[in-house]
Amino acid sequence: MLRPWPILFMFLSGVAAVGLTQGPTLLEVGNFSAATEGVALPDGWKSLTFKKVERHTTYEVVMDGSTPVIKAVSEASASGLTKEVKIDPREYPIVRWRWKVENLLQKGNVNRKDGDDYPARLYITFAYEPDKVSFGRKLKYKAGQALLGDIPIAALNYIWDGTSPIGKVVDNAFTDFAKMIVVQSGAQRVGSWIEEERNVYDDYRLAFGEEPPAINGVAIMSDTDNTKERAVAYYGDIVFAKKPK
Numbered sequence: 001m002l003r004p005w006p007i008l009f010m011f012l013s014g015v016a017a018v019g020l021t022q023g024p025t026l027l028e029v030g031n032f033s034a035a036t037e038g039v040a041l042p043d044g045w046k047s048l049t050f051k052k053v054e055r056h057t058t059y060e061v062v063m064d065g066s067t068p069v070i071k072a073v074s075e076a077s078a079s080g081l082t083k084e085v086k087i088d089p090r091e092y093p094i095v096r097w098r099w100k101v102e103n104l105l106q107k108g109n110v111n112r113k114d115g116d117d118y119p120a121r122l123y124i125t126f127a128y129e130p131d132k133v134s135f136g137r138k139l140k141y142k143a144g145q146a147l148l149g150d151i152p153i154a155a156l157n158y159i160w161d162g163t164s165p166i167g168k169v170v171d172n173a174f175t176d177f178a179k180m181i182v183v184q185s186g187a188q189r190v191g192s193w194i195e196e197e198r199n200v201y202d203d204y205r206l207a208f209g210e211e212p213p214a215i216n217g218v219a220i221m222s223d224t225d226n227t228k229e230r231a232v233a234y235y236g237d238i239v240f241a242k243k244p245k
Contacts, residue, residue: 027092029085029218030238035061035068041081042070048080048219057222062234064193070235072120072222080123080221087215093201093243097122098236100193101184104162107227110180113173117224119231122158122238124200125217154213156203158196160184160233169207179207193236199243215240 035042039061049056055077062071070081101119109115155178164170164182172178181203183196204212222233 025242027085027087027240028237029083029240030070030097030220030235032061032070032235033067033237035070037061037063037068045081045083048082048221050078053078053225055225057224064234064236067236070220072220072231072233072235074119074222074224074231074233076224076228076230078117078221078223078225080219080223082123082217082219084217085215087240089201089204089212089215091242092240093199094197094241095122095124095200095238096195096197096241097238098193098195099160100234101160101190102232103230104160104187104190105224105227105229105231106162107229108162110159110161110164110168110170110182111173114226116173117227117229117231118159118161119222119224120160120233120235121221121223122196123155123217123219123221124158124215125155125219126204126212127214127216154178154204154208156181156200156207158183158198162186169203181207193234200240 030042030045032042040059041047042061055075056079057072057074057077059070059072059081061068099120099122103119105117105119107115108117157172157178157180159180159182161182162185164185166182166185168182170180172180181198183198184194200215201212204210218238220235222231224231
């Protein structure tokens with residue numbers, strides 16, 4: 001994939017904020033199951049493209065049985081769907097989503113810039129809150145801000161990888177401001193819908209060693225622009241939940 005700074009920056013570049021609360025325990029972020037078949041952009045979501053990438057991944061609402069889902073087809077391409085949110089990870093630390101991939105990438109490699117492609121990934125980005133950031137990270141953030149403008153302080157990437165062990169947490173190949181967390185790996189579950197649940201609060205503390213600031217963006221992406229391969233993936237609903245008592 002490309003350098004992650006455009007991915008971090010896009011959440012603050014004009015996506016309209018929307019109300020997400022659904023009852024006292026859930027925040028509904030991706031209500032794809034209520035979308036209309038055939039549309040490319042579900043309500044509240046925006047396309048993410050890159051200036052240096054001519055080929056874009058296509059996204060469309062399709063029917064999976066009787067349930068609408070997002071289908072992504074990436075052919076030596078890269079683009080995503082994004083949504084701005086405002087979520088306190090202490091109050092709503094649990095993110096749940098479902099996804100399915102039809103194939104893995106043979107040349108993908110989480111440790112290499114030329115292998116930073118994934119058939120499916122879920123991004124979560126975080127706002128810059130100075131009182132929650134160490135001095136060293138503040139200096140690095142200010143340097144990045146000087147070059148790129150108003151950007152989030154961090155991003156978690158939940159990825160479906162080909163070979164890395166599940167649970168592995170590594171720096172993004174381009175910057176340590178983005179962390180890669182392997183939640184699925186290998187071919188064993190290819191072709192099957194997988195229900196995922198992660199504690200974003202705990203993952204942020206593990207990945208960055210600090211208390212997390214507010215969540216300000218969520219994105220889905222299937223990308224193959226570096227490996228020049230083809231990937232097909234499906235994304236179901238995305239919700240945040242309070243931690244069970």
